[in-house]
Amino acid sequence: MTPSQPLALGLAALVALAACKPNEMPQAEEGRRLFVESCALCHGPSGRGDGPASDGLTPPPADLTRIAARNGGVFPRAKVLSTLDGYTRTDLDGPGMPEFGDLLRGDLVPLDVGDGILTPTPRRLVALMQYLEGIQR
Numbered sequence: 001m002t003p004s005q006p007l008a009l010g011l012a013a014l015v016a017l018a019a020c021k022p023n024e025m026p027q028a029e030e031g032r033r034l035f036v037e038s039c040a041l042c043h044g045p046s047g048r049g050d051g052p053a054s055d056g057l058t059p060p061p062a063d064l065t066r067i068a069a070r071n072g073g074v075f076p077r078a079k080v081l082s083t084l085d086g087y088t089r090t091d092l093d094g095p096g097m098p099e100f101g102d103l104l105r106g107d108l109v110p111l112d113v114g115d116g117i118l119t120p121t122p123r124r125l126v127a128l129m130q131y132l133e134g135i136q137r
Helices: 004-018 028-038 077-085 123-134
Strands: 107-112 118-122
Touching: 028 118, 028 123, 107 123, 118 123
Parallel strands: none
Antiparallel strands: 107 118
């Protein structure tokens, strides 16, 4: 790495964060609305995997209220975001979660997924992730 590369990377990160709208973080209602519109059909209104379209799905929709419980009591923000945005999908040959491209459009907000780094992240994606984090049991 040349001496100027870290500086260039730092400047690029600052420009990306400047494009964010930090005072416009999503509110709980926005995430709930996105969940009802995009997820409740399969995952159910309470997120427990019992939506009206869940019958016969293989694998069945996950209980989204137990994400943290399945991860040692920690809500894995980065993993959830990667699942929602389709980045980590491996079910390309069969039925699975649909892609939610609309969640990637629009304003960016700075989000720390637990690594101490504020990353510009699509607002709607953050709203849905925060909603899921809030319904953990």
